[in-house]
Amino acid sequence: MRKTYLVAVGLLLVLLANTAAWAEDRHTGYYYPEHGEVEVYEARAGTLPQADRALRIGFVTGITNQNMNNPYPPQAVIFAKGDHAEKLIIVALVDGRIDTLYRARAEFANMTAAARLLPAFQEMGVQDQFTFFDLAKMLGFEQITISNGRDFAHQVLIK
Numbered sequence: 001m002r003k004t005y006l007v008a009v010g011l012l013l014v015l016l017a018n019t020a021a022w023a024e025d026r027h028t029g030y031y032y033p034e035h036g037e038v039e040v041y042e043a044r045a046g047t048l049p050q051a052d053r054a055l056r057i058g059f060v061t062g063i064t065n066q067n068m069n070n071p072y073p074p075q076a077v078i079f080a081k082g083d084h085a086e087k088l089i090i091v092a093l094v095d096g097r098i099d100t101l102y103r104a105r106a107e108f109a110n111m112t113a114a115a116r117l118l119p120a121f122q123e124m125g126v127q128d129q130f131t132f133f134d135l136a137k138m139l140g141f142e143q144i145t146i147s148n149g150r151d152f153a154h155q156v157l158i159k
Contacts, residue, residue: 028153031081031089031091031145031147032089032091032145032147032149032153033147033150033151033152033153034153036145036147036152036153036154036155037101037153037154037155038154038155038156038157039154039155039156039157040156040157040159041133041156041157041158041159042159043133043134043136043137043158043159044126044129044130044134045126045130045134045135045137045138046137046138047137047138047139047140048138048139048140051138051139051140052084052140053084053085055139055140056080056084056085056086056088056139056140056141057080057085059080059139060078060079060080060085060088063078064077064078064079073093074093075092075093075094075097076090076091076092076093076097076098076107077090077091077093078090080141082142084140086140086141086142086143087141087142087143087144087145088136088141088143088144088145089144089145089146089147090107090144090145090146090147091146091147091148091149092147092148092149093149095148095150097148098146098147098148098152099148099150099151099152100152101154104146104152104154107146108131108132108133108146108156111132112131112132112133114132115130115131115132115134115135116128116130118135120138121135133156133158136158137158141158142157142158143155143156143157143158144156144158
């Protein structure tokens with residue numbers, strides 16, 4: 001009985017911590033809707049020693065530049081926010097995209113496939129193990145929020 005009680009209290013504390021993290025996010029209601037889900041990802045990778053604000057902004061700028069050079073308009077935007085650019089935000093620009101948890105996860109799976117092609121992943125021999133979230137951790141991102149820009153948002157806290 002005591003063990004069950006301790007597990008229940010532990011789960012409650014995790015839920016409250018995740019809710020508090022979401023509530024403290026000043027970008028909620030500005031870049032994405034207030035409601036949404038929060039999950040925690042325990043990264044397999046560590047943060048690179050050279051991971052700083054400039055590196056994270058450079059990463060986002062590179063992706064944005066690549067998206068702007070496609071022969072079609074961008075379907076989503078990606079940008080970094082926070083005092084240290086530690087929050088990665090992805091917002092769809094077209095209706096019907098990234099509007100469910102399953103589509104958000106599919107988008108992350110697509111980003112994982114792209115990340116696994118990076119020379120850094122291949123040189124480290126982790127291209128079949130690391131995910132996009134691990135890449136984000138390596139770059140020093142602490143949180144990723146993905147949204148359809150209307151009524152759906154999903155947030156991943158990277159630990």
